[in-house]
Amino acid sequence: MALAAGLFAAAPALAQPAQDLVIGMPVASVANLDPHGATTNVQGILQVNAQIFEPLVNFVDGEYVPALATEWSANEDATRWTIKLREGVSFSDGSSLDAEDVRASMQRVVELAGPLAGLFKPLSIEIVSPSELVISSEVGQGALLGKLFMLAIAPSEKLGDDFGLNPVGTGPFVVDAFDPSQGVTLKANPGYWRGAPKLDSVTFRMIPEQAARTTALETGEIQLTWTLPDDQVATLSENPDLVVDTVTTMANIVLWFNSDRPAFADVEVRRALWSAIDFDTIIEALYPNTGSKMEGPLPATVFGASKQTPYVYDADAARAVLEAKGWDFDGTTVGVLMNNTTYKPLVDALLADWARIGVKGEVDLQEPAVGTKRLLDLDWDIAIVQPVITNTGDADYNLGRLYTCAANRTTYCDETLDALLTEAGAISDQARRAELYAEAGKIIWDNAVGMFPMDVKQVWAWSAALEGVRLDAVYKPDLTQIHFTK
Template identity: 45%
Template sequence: MRVLFRPFIAAVAVAATLAACSSTSGGDSADPSSIVVSGTYPMESIDPHSAEGGSAGKEFAGQAIYSRLTRPDAQGKIIGDLATEWSADPTATTWTFTLRSGVTFSDGTPLTADDVVASFQRLMAGDSPIKTNFTDAKVEAPAPDKVVVTAAKPDAALASKAATLFVLPKNVGADFFKKPVGSGPFTVKSFTPGEDLVLTANDTYYAGKPKVDQVTIRTIPEISARLTALRTGEVDLVWGVPDDQLESLKSDGNLKTESVSSHQVFTMWFNSSVPSLKSAAVRNALWKAVDFKTIVENLYPQTGKLAVSPLAPTVFGYSEQQPKAYDPAAAKAELTAAGFDFGKPLRLQFANSEFRPFNQAVVSDLSKIGVKVELLEKEQAVFIKDLIALNWDVNFQQLGTAGFDAATNLGRLYTCAAKRNGYCNPELDRLLAEAGTTSDAAKRQEAYAAASKIIWDDAVGMYPMSVQIAYVWNKRLDGFTLDASGYPDFTNATVAQP
C-alpha cells in the first residue's frame, strides 16, 4: 500500500529574509510599499547550495528567493511548495513528487522537473552540509511534472528533508548570483554580503505577487543598535530580542511584541576528537560545572527554558531526559580524577554578538573550578568554516531542526560518518538508522528517544536551553507570519498608510 500525502496548500510563500541594509531603500520604512527588517542572522552568500547552505541566514534568504518541493508552515507542519502531492512506496525508499503546474522562474522561464534534478545534482556536487540529508540518493525526472527520489535506504523523513533543497534553474553560470533567478515570492534587487539584501516583489510568484513592493533585510550586528532602529522607525521588525529588552519594548505604544516556540536549542558540542575531551566522564564533568538553570533564568526568563533534550519540544523525536545537576565541587573532583589538563585553555567558538553574554557566563562558571576557556567570537563565514573543520574544542550554536523532524538534526549530525563533532558510537548509528528507515512513527519515536539518551548521557554536547523567538514590530506593519523557525514570511505583509 502506498502512503499518499495531499497537503492543504494556502497561498504559501516562504518569503523571509533577514539582515541587511541598502542605500537603495534609504532606510525609509515610512514608505507604504516598502518594509525594513533586521533579524539575528548575517548573510555572506545567497547561494543555497554552498558551504553556508545550512546557516540560518542563508536558509532565510533562500526561502524568499527560491522555492522547494516542500516546506514547513509556521507551526512546523510539512506542506507543499513546488510539490502539490507526494507519495512513498511501501518501504519509504522511493518517493514521487508531483509538481505544481504553471510555475515559472522570475524571468518567465517555466520551472520543470529537470530544474529540480539539476539543483539536486548541484547540491550534491558541492560542499554544503545539507547534502548529508540525501547521501547516495538518486533523483530522476520521468515527466516534466514528476520528480522521483530514490534513497539509498528507506527514509521515512524524506518529505521533511525535501524542505532543505532549494530549486534553481538548471543552468547556473558563474555570474548567476549577481542577479539570481528564482521562483520564490521575491527577487533580488541588490545584495552586499554581510551588509544588506534588498528584495522586490516577484510579479510571477505562483501564489500571487506579495503585497509589499520591497523588503530590505538589514544586518545590524549589535542588538542595541537594532532596537534603536526599531524605535526610531528606521526598521519595522526585529526578532531574536533579548529578554532584558522586552519589557521596555512592551510598554512602547507604537510597538507590538509576541514570542513563539521554536525548533531551536542552544547547543554546545564538545569536540570529542580532541584528546582532552574524548572521555564522556570529562564532558559530563564540564557540563556539571555550569549553572545553566541560573544563567537561563537570568538572561532568558521569557524566551528560554532549561532544555531536557538535544531537541526542542516542537520536533518529532523529542524525548525528555534526566536534567543534569549543577555540582561544581564534584565536577572539579571528577576532572582531576580523569587527569584533565587545567593548564590548557579550551577554545569555545561562537558567532553573533547577541550570544556573547551567555557564553561569557559559561566561561565564568568554568573558571570557578579552574577550567580555562578562550572565548572566540567569529565572523559567520569563519565560524562555519572552522565548525566544519572541527577547529574548536567547544562550539556554541542556536541549532534548529529543519522540517521539525529529528532526522535533519540527530540523523544528520550525530552519526560517525557525519564527522561533525568528533563523536562516534556504533550503537547510536544503529538507532539513528532504525529511526530513519522505518515508516512506523511509534518505532521512529522510540529509536530517537534511545538515541537522545545516548547523546545526553555521553554529553556529546551540553544542551542548555530550548528557545522561544521574540518578535517586536512597529504597528504600521501587519500580515506577516511569526514563524517558529525564525524565518518570518512577508508575502502577505501590509503596511498602514501614514
C-alpha cells in the same frame, strides 16, 4: 438642485497606507542570492532567498507540508520516493515549473559542493512526467522531506555562473534592486501561484550594529527586525508603537564532553559535572527572552525531539560523586573551547558554579578558524557548540549527523545508539522514526555525551502599524500576509 447634488457627491476615498516594508537585517552584507552554492545557509541570504525561491515541501509547526510538491510517497525502506509536483506554477520569468527544474536544482547543489551537497549527493532522479519524478538512493532516505525543505527550486534554463546576481524563482517576491553591501529590494510577484502578497515591496537593509538597528526601528526607518538581545526587550516592549515577541528556533546550545580525556571517561563524572550547574538560574538571569531550558538533546521544534528526565541541580551531591570518583581538584583544570564570545557569559556562569564545589575551569577562547579546526580535531576538554541549527527540521540532521561513531564529532561512541540512528534514517514510517529518535535521545542524554542547557529563542520586534506578522522558527520568514494598516 445644485445644493442637493453637492450633498450627495461621493466623498473622496481615504488614502491607503503604502505597502513598502523595510526590514533591518543583523548582518553586514549579502554577497549573492545563489540558493545552491557556498553561501546557501548564510544568515541574511537564507532569509532573502526564502522570499524568492520555494522548496518542494515546507516545515510548519513541526510538520512537513506541501509547497511545490503536492503529494509524496515512499517504499518501506525509503530508497524510492515518488513526488508529484504542483501543476500550473510559473517562475517569475513566466516559464513553467516542471520535474527537470527539480533535477537541475538538485544536481547544481551537488556540483557546487556547498554545505548542502552532502544531503543530495546519494540521490538520483528519474523523471516520470513533467509533473512527477522519482528520487532514489541505495541507502534509505527516511529524512528526505527535511532535505527537500532545504532545496530551492530554480528554472533549469536560467542556472549559470551569474545566477546569484540574477535569481529567478517561484516565490512571492522578485528582485528589484540588489547591492551586496547595502541591501536588497524585492517587489511583489503578481503571478505568484498562492496569490500576490499584500506588500508591494520589501527592502532588506544591512544593519549589523545592534544599537543602530534598534534606533532605526524606534524612529521608523525600519519596521521589522529580529535577533534582538535580551537587554533590549524591556525598553522596546514599553514602546506603544512597537510589538515585541519571541519564538523558539531550531537551534540549541550544546557543550560536549571529550570522553576520550581521562577526566571525562566516567559517565558518573559527566553527570555530576552537569548536575553541579544551576542552568535554570543562569538562563533566567542571562537569557530570559532568548533562551529556554532544554528538555532533551534536540530543540523542541524539531521532528524527533522528545522530553527526557531533567538533571536536577545539586552541588553537594555532585561534589560527593566527584570525590568518590577520585577527581583531582588540585591538578585538573577544565578548558571550555570557544571560537567566539557570543555565549561567553553562559560559560563564565557555569565555571563559577563549578568553582563553588572546587572544580577548576577556564575559557579556552580561540579565533574562529583555529577554534573550528580544534573542534574538528577533537582537541578540547569541553567544547561549546553555539548554536547547533537543525536546518532540515529533522533529527537526522542533528543526531544522525553528529552522534554516530563514524562521525566522531563528540568522541562518544555507542553501538546501540548507532543502530537506532541508522534505522531511523533509513525507514519511511515517520511515527517509528520518532520513536527511534526518542530512544537515541535518551542514550545521549542519560550518558551525558554533553550538557544541553538551552534552546535558542529569537526576539522579533515590528511596527504596531503592521498586521500579519508570523514569527519564524525555521529562519525562512513568511512575509506574504504582512501589511500596513496605517
